[in-house]
Amino acid sequence: MLTMADGLKIGIVGATGAVGQELLSLFDQRSTQISELRLMSGPRSAGSTISFRGEDLTVALAAADQFDGLDVVFFSAGAGVSKSLASAAVDAGALVVDNSSAFRMDEGVPLVIPEINWSVAGEQKIIANPNCSTIILLMAIAPLRSLGKIKRIIASTYQSVSGAGAIAMQELIDQTRVVLDGGEAVPESFGHQCAFNVFSHDSDVDGNGFNVEEQKMFEETRKILEDDEIGLSVTCVRVPVLRAHSEAILVEFEGDAPSVEEARRVLSQADGVRIVDDREANHFPMPIESGGEDDVFVGRIRKDAASSNGLWLFASGDQLRKGAALNALQIAERAFS
Numbered sequence: 001m002l003t004m005a006d007g008l009k010i011g012i013v014g015a016t017g018a019v020g021q022e023l024l025s026l027f028d029q030r031s032t033q034i035s036e037l038r039l040m041s042g043p044r045s046a047g048s049t050i051s052f053r054g055e056d057l058t059v060a061l062a063a064a065d066q067f068d069g070l071d072v073v074f075f076s077a078g079a080g081v082s083k084s085l086a087s088a089a090v091d092a093g094a095l096v097v098d099n100s101s102a103f104r105m106d107e108g109v110p111l112v113i114p115e116i117n118w119s120v121a122g123e124q125k126i127i128a129n130p131n132c133s134t135i136i137l138l139m140a141i142a143p144l145r146s147l148g149k150i151k152r153i154i155a156s157t158y159q160s161v162s163g164a165g166a167i168a169m170q171e172l173i174d175q176t177r178v179v180l181d182g183g184e185a186v187p188e189s190f191g192h193q194c195a196f197n198v199f200s201h202d203s204d205v206d207g208n209g210f211n212v213e214e215q216k217m218f219e220e221t222r223k224i225l226e227d228d229e230i231g232l233s234v235t236c237v238r239v240p241v242l243r244a245h246s247e248a249i250l251v252e253f254e255g256d257a258p259s260v261e262e263a264r265r266v267l268s269q270a271d272g273v274r275i276v277d278d279r280e281a282n283h284f285p286m287p288i289e290s291g292g293e294d295d296v297f298v299g300r301i302r303k304d305a306a307s308s309n310g311l312w313l314f315a316s317g318d319q320l321r322k323g324a325a326l327n328a329l330q331i332a333e334r335a336f337s
């Protein structure tokens with residue numbers, strides 16, 4: 001059985017994007033053994049070069065005939081690309097780790113956060129990475145299940161612009177400069193100005209008033225926690241932050257909520273979670289500190305003031321890392337361990 005240590009033949013579809021670039025830097029940080037690296041993009045960047053470990057690699061146009069011989073292919077180019085090309089990668093014998101929403105809710109496709117539900121991965125040839133806001137939410141609350149049954153979750157997100165990709169990050173930088181210089185910002189990636197603004201998440205809103213991001217968090221949480229009764233109501237909002245999403249989370253238990261001390265103890269022992277909870281210094285999770293880090297930061301742990309069964313948390317995690325590239329790489333690391 002091939003392992004990571006043998007040096008894998010790896011493909012990345014979407015290598016020039018925000019998630020693809022993060023994956024490349026994680027390969028270096030985690031000393032991923034790679035015997036071949038095939039980088040793919042859309043027509044915009046095809047033919048360009050990316051320097052990796054001292055070699056200039058030419059980016060190919062992603063196509064069904066590009067996957068021969070690869071052990072694993074990371075897809076991060078949107079759901080449409082995954083739907084049209086993932087089966088070709090599987091047919092070529094590769095494990096597909098998909099960052100898009102294409103297969104997440106498909107029966108038979110495991111939706112995996114390794115620290116929480118690696119056991120569902122099995123021998124499947126497509127493994128889906130959950131939505132980034134779902135990953136950050138569940139990293140913060142899943143460990144608390146050892147303290148009592150979770151009945152309902154109410155959350156509000158503060159999502160960075162990098163959740164919408166590399167071009168959106170540049171847009172926030174450019175718009176900030178334009179506005180500071182007295183100019184007028186012209187929104188392109190979003191329907192609204194992102195610099196100096198806060199707006200409802202840029203995904204379609206359904207007849208009940210929830211947008212697609214909020215629905216994803218609801219459906220994916222139920223699938224990952226294997227609990228069709230858990231209630232979840234979320235408000236997803238974009239904030240002018242470059243990277244790392246934050247979330248204010250109320251966790252409601254079936255009985256009384258655990259104490260703050262119990263919750264802090266369990267969370268401090270959870271893999272991939274870092275407690276940042278200093279009331280005296282008023283120091284809690286912030287994107288400026290969680291950005292670029294692997295852990296999801298959790299703090300502001302406090303009992304709900306309105307009911308005995310609620311516990312509040314504030315979480316912040318780099319959604320390009322744990323919310324996308326890192327989670328995907330951890331899946332591959334476990335699959336080839």
Ligand SMILES: NC(=O)c1ccc[n+]([C@@H]2O[C@H](COP(=O)([O-])OP(=O)(O)OC[C@H]3O[C@@H](n4cnc5c(N)ncnc54)[C@H](OP(=O)(O)O)[C@@H]3O)[C@@H](O)[C@H]2O)c1
Nearest residue numbers: 014016017018019041042044045076077078100163165166
């Ligand atoms: N950003 C996040 O925080 C995040 C988190 C979780 C999941 N995701 C998901 O990950 C995926 C990528 O997101 P991103 O933020 O990295 O987006 P991005 O920065 O906009 O990058 C998109 C990538 O897809 C490539 N692409 C575009 N059209 C293509 C096509 N027809 N065939 C092949 N490749 C094509 C682009 O290549 P060109 O350079 O040629 O345009 C680029 O490499 C999306 O499905 C997104 O929902 C993103």
